[in-house]
Amino acid sequence: MTGYFKWQIVFFFRLIIGIVLIYASWDKIIHPAEFAKAIGNYHVVPFGLENLMAMAMPWLELLVGLCLVAGIMVDGAAIMSVVMMVVFIFAISQALARGISIECGCFSVTEKSGDNIGLQTILRDIVYLFMSLVVLYRSERKLEFFPKSV
Secondary structure, three states, rough: OOOOHHHHHHHHHHHHHHHHHHHHHHHHOOOOHHHHHHHHOOOOOOOOOOHHHHHHHHHHHHHHHHHHOOOHHHHHHHHHHHHHHHHHHHHHHHHHHOOOOOOOOOOOOOOOOOOOOOHHHHHHHHHHHHHHHHHHHOOOOOOEEEEOOO
């Protein structure tokens, strides 16, 4: 994958993923109790860890999103983005496989949007995963601060 993508595509993907992560973190940061309930609905985290995850994950999403948009430490942000997308895909997939019908909790935890998890949610996260991998395996490091020395 190295060298196949122009720096403009990588920059566009960085912006898209960064903005999505920033947007996704905002409501969760403001309403951590509701986000903890959304995490608990997936039945994948041991009881009691939902609160810890609800406090930490939105701030991590915000930090990763800001780093991707600003071009700061893009390698680390891209790795974290890949890890988060894999975790999200796993959580949604296991809930679907077990027949759990819940709202995603991806972008808003307070509004009942009716955005239930489904194949479209997994596909969306797979697209974000692909974009994150393109950013991670980029060949040119343009418009970046503190790049990894090669």
